[in-house]
Amino acid sequence: MADLNVSRRRLFGIGAGIGAVAAGGIALSAAWARRPAETGDQLVSEVPLPQAFSIPLPIPAVAEPVSSGDDGDRYEMVQIETEAEIIPGYQTRLWTYNGTFPGPTIESRRGRHVTVSHRNELPVPTVVHLHGGRTPASSDGYPTDLVLPEGWAETAAHGHGGHSMTDDLAVVTNVQRDYGFPLDQRATMLWYHDHRMDFTAPAIWRGLAGLHFVRDEVEDALDLPRGDREIPLMIADRAFDADGQLAYPSLDPTLTGEMGVEEPYLAGVLGDVVLVNGAPWPVHEVDSGLYRLRILNASNARHYELEAVADSGERLPLTQIGADQGLLEAPVRHDTLPIAPAERYDLLIDFSRLPVGTKVRLANRLGTDRTADVMAFHVVRAGEAMPIPETLADDLPSWDRADAAVTRDIAFRAGRMDDGRHGWLIDGLPFDPNRTDVTARLGDTEVWRLIADVHHPVHLHLVGFRILSRGNAGPHSHDAGLKDTIALRPGESAEIITRFDGYRGRYLFHCHNAEHEDMGMMANLEVV
Amino acid sequence: METLEAVDTAAPPGRGPGVRTAVSGWVLRVAAALFLIGGYLQPVFAGVYLSGDFDGLAMHLMGADTLSVISIAQVGAAVAVWIRVRRAWPFWASLALMLGGVAQYFAGMDGALWLHLPLGVTLIAGITVVTAALWMRPLPRRVKGARTDG
Numbered sequence: 238m239a240d241l242n243v244s245r246r247r248l249f250g251i252g253a254g255i256g257a258v259a260a261g262g263i264a265l266s267a268a269w270a271r272r273p274a275e276t277g278d279q280l281v282s283e284v285p286l287p288q289a290f291s292i293p294l295p296i297p298a299v300a301e302p303v304s305s306g307d308d309g310d311r312y313e314m315v316q317i318e319t320e321a322e323i324i325p326g327y328q329t330r331l332w333t334y335n336g337t338f339p340g341p342t343i344e345s346r347r348g349r350h351v352t353v354s355h356r357n358e359l360p361v362p363t364v365v366h367l368h369g370g371r372t373p374a375s376s377d378g379y380p381t382d383l384v385l386p387e388g389w390a391e392t393a394a395h396g397h398g399g400h401s402m403t404d405d406l407a408v409v410t411n412v413q414r415d416y417g418f419p420l421d422q423r424a425t426m427l428w429y430h431d432h433r434m435d436f437t438a439p440a441i442w443r444g445l446a447g448l449h450f451v452r453d454e455v456e457d458a459l460d461l462p463r464g465d466r467e468i469p470l471m472i473a474d475r476a477f478d479a480d481g482q483l484a485y486p487s488l489d490p491t492l493t494g495e496m497g498v499e500e501p502y503l504a505g506v507l508g509d510v511v512l513v514n515g516a517p518w519p520v521h522e523v524d525s526g527l528y529r530l531r532i533l534n535a536s537n538a539r540h541y542e543l544e545a546v547a548d549s550g551e552r553l554p555l556t557q558i559g560a561d562q563g564l565l566e567a568p569v570r571h572d573t574l575p576i577a578p579a580e581r582y583d584l585l586i587d588f589s590r591l592p593v594g595t596k597v598r599l600a601n602r603l604g605t606d607r608t609a610d611v612m613a614f615h616v617v618r619a620g621e622a623m624p625i626p627e628t629l630a631d632d633l634p635s636w637d638r639a640d641a642a643v644t645r646d647i648a649f650r651a652g653r654m655d656d657g658r659h660g661w662l663i664d665g666l667p668f669d670p671n672r673t674d675v676t677a678r679l680g681d682t683e684v685w686r687l688i689a690d691v692h693h694p695v696h697l698h699l700v701g702f703r704i705l706s707r708g709n710a711g712p713h714s715h716d717a718g719l720k721d722t723i724a725l726r727p728g729e730s731a732e733i734i735t736r737f738d739g740y741r742g743r744y745l746f747h748c749h750n751a752e753h754e755d756m757g758m759m760a761n762l763e764v765v
Numbered sequence: 766m767e768t769l770e771a772v773d774t775a776a777p778p779g780r781g782p783g784v785r786t787a788v789s790g791w792v793l794r795v796a797a798a799l800f801l802i803g804g805y806l807q808p809v810f811a812g813v814y815l816s817g818d819f820d821g822l823a824m825h826l827m828g829a830d831t832l833s834v835i836s837i838a839q840v841g842a843a844v845a846v847w848i849r850v851r852r853a854w855p856f857w858a859s860l861a862l863m864l865g866g867v868a869q870y871f872a873g874m875d876g877a878l879w880l881h882l883p884l885g886v887t888l889i890a891g892i893t894v895v896t897a898a899l900w901m902r903p904l905p906r907r908v909k910g911a912r913t914d915g
Contacts, residue, residue: 255890255894259883259887259890259891262883262886262887263880263883263884263887265883266879266880266882266883267879267880270878270879271879272877272879274876274878274879646817646818646819647817648815648816648817650815650817664817665817686819688814688815688817688818688819688822690815708822708874708876709822709823709826726876727876727878728815728876728878728881729876730814730819730822732819
């Protein structure tokens with residue numbers, strides 16, 4: 238071997254140099270990388286923002302059916318632009334269902350048919366999807382099943398409104414469309430929102446979202462807080478420009494041409510204002526009793542980790558009784574609870590040990606500065622304590638891995654769209670309405686193994702699923718029950734099991750980071 | 766100035782205790798070589814996993830478990846080398862790699878990618894350098910009175 242006359246001092250110097258570079262790299266990563274990880278970039282509002290916990294929490298009004306009969310209830314909704322005062326002193330233009338944000342809440346019973354007639358008076362085509370609904374494909378709000386506004390010239394077959402693809406199977410209607418929901422499913426809180434091809438994210442951002450409850454006898458049999466002790470909370474982040482209008486980095490703000498957002502926001506659009514039921518950081522007066530919170534994260538990309546903290550610093554447990562698709566078998570107690578876009582939780586919170594006058598902050602541990610707050614509860618009078626049931630529902634499906642007809646690996650990751658632009662892909666492919674990605678047989682049980690590169694809240698239409706595992710370990714404590722959306726963290730994977738029953742037809746599964754969804758991260762699920 | 770020189774050329778291999786690598790040295794070299802091979806397989810498994818093959822994660826975990834065992838074995842062999850060969854640096858280097866591996870393991874299990882990725886690259890570099898150094902020069906058993914500085 239050649240002479241290696243290296244002085245000890247030099248060797249030491251080289252070793253120290255490499256060590257310093259390695260340590261420096263890790264230190265740089267520790268300082269620069271987002272800890273905890275966050276997928277998306279935050280817009281900064283240009284108006285003075287209101288003080289937290291000063292605006293009362295609005296409760297969305299419950300819609301009245303225009304007709305009710307043996308064959309169900311019929312509702313009419315108008316999709317219309319309106320103005321509302323979200324930030325005090327500013328009128329903000331919104332796209333709404335029936336002029337309110339959130340839209341009117343629909344209350345329904347399991348198995349009782351609901352028809353919602355939607356009339357589109359907005360300047361762009363729309364599509365309504367009932368998230369979590371067990372809905373026939375014709376009413377599931379497929380992204381190209383457009384409802385065109387009056388006078389809209391183009392048709393689906395001829396590049397409707399700048400959409401990147403044509404779809405011969407699309408069922409396009411003019412101005413008005415009846416959506417039919419059999420609602421043969423467990424009691425839970427669903428939500429309806431716009432689902433138009435390429436423009437879902439900005440449409441939801443502008444206000445097209447509302448709640449839809451399903452009730453059943455299993456829920457009725459339980460002694461749970463009711464009436465004004467059951468509070469729906471739609472959490473959504475937004476940002477406002479200098480005029481008090483909603484800021485959103487669309488490439489085409491008319492939402493008719495080029496889809497997508499400006500480059501810094503490709504991973505997701507985050508706002509710096511946290512709205513609950515459309516009000517910034519609201520406060521809600523409660524008594525010192527037990528409350529049921531029906532929480533939805535209707536944000537496009539923001540994840541929250543919720544915790545309830547009294548002004549004494551004491552943390553109140555959040556007792557989970559339900560997931561996306563209804564009640565759990567038994568309550569699960571959480572100190573903190575992560576919630577990804579489109580996920581729902583059914584929670585009980587007990588204020589009974591708190592003195593009147595206490596304020597309880599619903600905080601977001603993933604937030605910084607103002608986004609660390611969500612809302613507050615103000616205990617203003619004495620209430621009656623109520624026990625938390627020890628068992629809840631016994632009607633959860635129990636699927637066994639051994640029954641799975643198919644096991645699929647499905648990867649959600651960044652990549653290039655067909656036009657070379659940055660996008661988000663499922664198994665390496667951007668969404669194409671004309672390609673069937675997964676064919677499932679009606680009645681088959683399947684195991685899907687989902688793998689993510691960054692945060693991807695993965696949502697399946699039509700069915701609920703159970704979470705079998707995360708990575709190499711079991712499910713998390715918040716994974717209990719029946720889900721329709723599962724939040725994957727960067728590098729994380731999970732196994733889910735479901736049975737495809739209900740209806741045949743063309744459905745979707747997709748990432749519910751709404752920006753990812755618009756930029757390719759959807760795939761067709763054909764139930765045959 | 767004192768130098769560390771390659772002594773392979775001092776005498777033909779296999780002659781005399783001052784030249785031939787001791788048994789403990791060979792155990793250490795083999796452990797380091799296995800550590801190197803396993804180390805380079807880990808990013809392969811990670812890539813397979815992130816490309817969408819769920820089984821890649823199980824392989825990545827199996828690799829991590831195997832590497833943990835090898836790194837402990839390597840530290841054991843390095844202790845023997847310290848005693849028999851009177852060289853301390855392989856022990857400290859192996860210990861550092863083992864501790865780095867523990868941190869890497871938990872960073873991975875915790876999903877702390879900000880640490881897992883740069884630390885993984887650092888560990889690969891460290892394993893490479895240490896393995897090369899171990900194989901570059903013989904690790905002969907020292908007789909009494911031989912140099913102990915190494």
